[in-house]
Amino acid sequence: MSEAAGVFDVVMVLGLLAVAAVALFHPRRLTAAAMFLVFGVLLAVVWAWLGAPDVAIAEAVLGAGVTGVLVMNAVTGNPMTAEETDRGRGRVTVRGYMLVAGILAAAVAVGLIGVLWDLAPATGTGTLVDRNVADSGVSHPVTAVLLNFRNYDTLLEIAVLAAAAVGALALRPPGTRMPQLRHDSGPLGAMVRLVVPVLALVLGWLLVAGSTRPGGAFQAGALLAGALLMLYLAGIGPTRRLQRWTGPVLLLGLAVFLALAAGTAAIGGGWLVLDADWAGPVIVALEAVLMISIGTTLAVLLMTMDQINSAARGLPGVPAWYSAERSGAGAALQDGENDAR
């Protein structure tokens, strides 16, 4: 960390600043969203460069992948907002606001740099983890922290994810349903049939690899969300019977985690205290359940966005009153919708 800054450092820093500036200040939403995608990819490279491979994988699949799709879908899903510019939406033009915002932002940045100088030599938590990692049941320190030493954090993180998914589902317009998916037999369908089995293999490996090296439930869960979304785009969605299980699957991870907490308390070790003898298998099993819930949660967020988009455009999957009112042709489309898949 003490070596002098190289050419790569300077290029990455300037590139990230430029991309962030365009994403933040370009008046068109679509350009901003595209630049934000690029920003996520560059950031993942920086994490790897700074020696944080776990964070890099998570950023690549979650920060760049899932967030990118969410933002792009929010911007392009509705033709009326794609071309929208900042000027159209109550843009703040008062100079005073800009000045106050600049001062506040500078204060935050000074605080951050202070943290960097102050905390840098003295955290010491890393050595504590390295000394005790043998008792955690896994050999990769980041996984040991996430699922053993500080698993309260992870429990609450899963609770936040569940709350986000339930909130998104609750925000659907009344009558929104899973659209009538049409099986894609073209190149997209062929590619998805080829890629999804490979993705399944990779996410299984990522999940198990988390015990010994960078990887784990969150990265695998994000890949699962990607796989589910690809299937959805190719017209392969859950059947109506499976859709009824969405709610329980969303909450499964949280429920199992809470059950584990209660179980360890009952055995006598204390809340979420894992014994070194059986911690390893329990952590992998917990991660597998968490992966399913995380993947479903992210996929539900994406699909909810898509359904709200198609509802607004009067496409299949919208309440019949909506598109029937807008154009006669819409009604015909709706009729086919009742044939359950």
Add this chain to the structure above:
Amino acid sequence: MTHGDVFGLLAAGLVVLAVVRLLTAGDLVRRVIALNIASGGVLMVLVLVAAHSEPPDSVLHALALTGIVITVSVTGLALVLIRRIESPEHGEQPHDNEVPPDADHDDGPHDEHIQGAHGGGP
């Protein structure tokens, strides 16, 4: 200037740009993007602190990972909310055989735009 200093400045720069935008943007999607970029800057400080010890501090890496997951959840929920706020029907369920209420109460200059978008249904 060392390797770490350069990225420290980048973290500060990202936070300054993003916080200014977060506080001054009128566009809701832009605020969400600004929040994400600011969180990138903050996580960079965590990762830089972690990189000061050898091997890197795994507690801070785990914190950064948690931060990414929380940011994605917040972003997802915020974008669904924005989508509902900007959708013309505002979630009002009309009675059967009745025309749903129109979105006239939304930002005036955009009304024609909204109508045009609907005309292009299936």
